[in-house]
Amino acid sequence: MDKTTFLLAFVIGGVGLVTLATVLLGWGRRVPLSGLQEAQDRLAIDLPDATVTGGIVADDGLAALLDLDDGRVAAVACLGDRRWTRILTGAGGPRIRGVQVSDEGLRIPLRDPGAPILRVALADADTRAHWAARLEA
Amino acid sequence: MEIPDYPNISEWAVPFYIVTMLVELGIGWFTGRVRYETRDTLASLVMGGGSLLAGALTAGAIGTVSLWLYEHRLFTFGFEPWWIVLAFVLDDLRYYWVHRFGHEIRWLWAAHIVHHSSQHYNLSTALRQTWTSFFALWWVVRLPLVFLGLHPAVLAFCGGINLVYQYWIHTEAIRRFPPWFEAIMNTPSHHRVHHATNPRYLDANYAGTFIVWDRLFGTFVPEDDAEPCRYGIVKSLGTFNPLRIALHEWVGIARDATGLSLRQRLGYLIGPPGWSHDGSRKTSADLKREHLRRHPEEAGKPGRPEVA
Ligand SMILES: [Zn+2]
């Protein structure tokens, strides 16, 4: 085996081994939001001046939509065991490419190369329609 | 002049990386002080592998330019150990500045953001490396040392040692070293601050191996136990996709810089990250100022501007 093949095998084997170890230790599970308060607290880190007036946590806890007092809508979403936030509507031009509604909830493609998609599981049709309308307004 | 055949440190370090990550995982399991996440880890390791590949693909071009420049050098340093030590120190100074530019100039940040894009801080984060440093021209900053008379092979060897040094400091398993060590060397504590997005920790501790550069050039901020580090980038990523991790900031630059005046385009290309032509975004300095406005009692502490 030449050096490059050996190195490649070692890298691939190592990546597999370390990744497998994280799974075995139980660190492969998504960690959903504990509730609206956690989403609000997380948003406050990124947007300390924002005031949240209401919102909803997705059925699976993997995202939350938050109403701000200035009329904007913000999102807090889960990525593995961490969270990311984005302002979805309001000043600064369109940030969403439309809202796709299905029986499971909302699928929101974003104009953001670092966060291409936001999924919000909402089984209740009225809630879904309300938020779809808020986002498309 | 005989040029020694230096080993490729980054390749030799691979087994060491694997073993130490497994050890850190074990420490995390037993103590709870370290946290990994499967897909975050996988993304970081894929970025690391890709970076190794990108480095191999561009080494020839960089080597050709460097060797040509070396032919026109000002002085000639040999390959004796003391010159290697000098080369290491100078190359570490070079690293401080290119790393600082990498945070202050968006063109370079677009490559370096990859390394900061995980919200975790563990040994796998160290391997989350860019694929686009050649394109971002990071390597150009080493050329003055070649022109001075340090052989490219020596500098590559020193750079390799520097990178491996920086690997082990990406951990929460180690809190602090004795004060004398923390005073001279870059340590897990100092580098945690570098990876943190807390306003007071932004744009601090650019050191590679020696933290003295930050102390000298006024960018040193000590870790404050009262303010735990929040890791990542100001605008957190919402994806584990390696291609998006590698390219998202470049796409952002391209989008921002279209349809504007030349001056505004240049602002997006070489201004600080967060600069915008209409003031709609925030730079690190803005974030620090705003934080201080909310917490005036913190004025004058390290990492905070003096006035709001
Ligand atoms: Zn950095």
Ligand SMILES: [Zn+2]
């Ligand atoms: Zn780092």
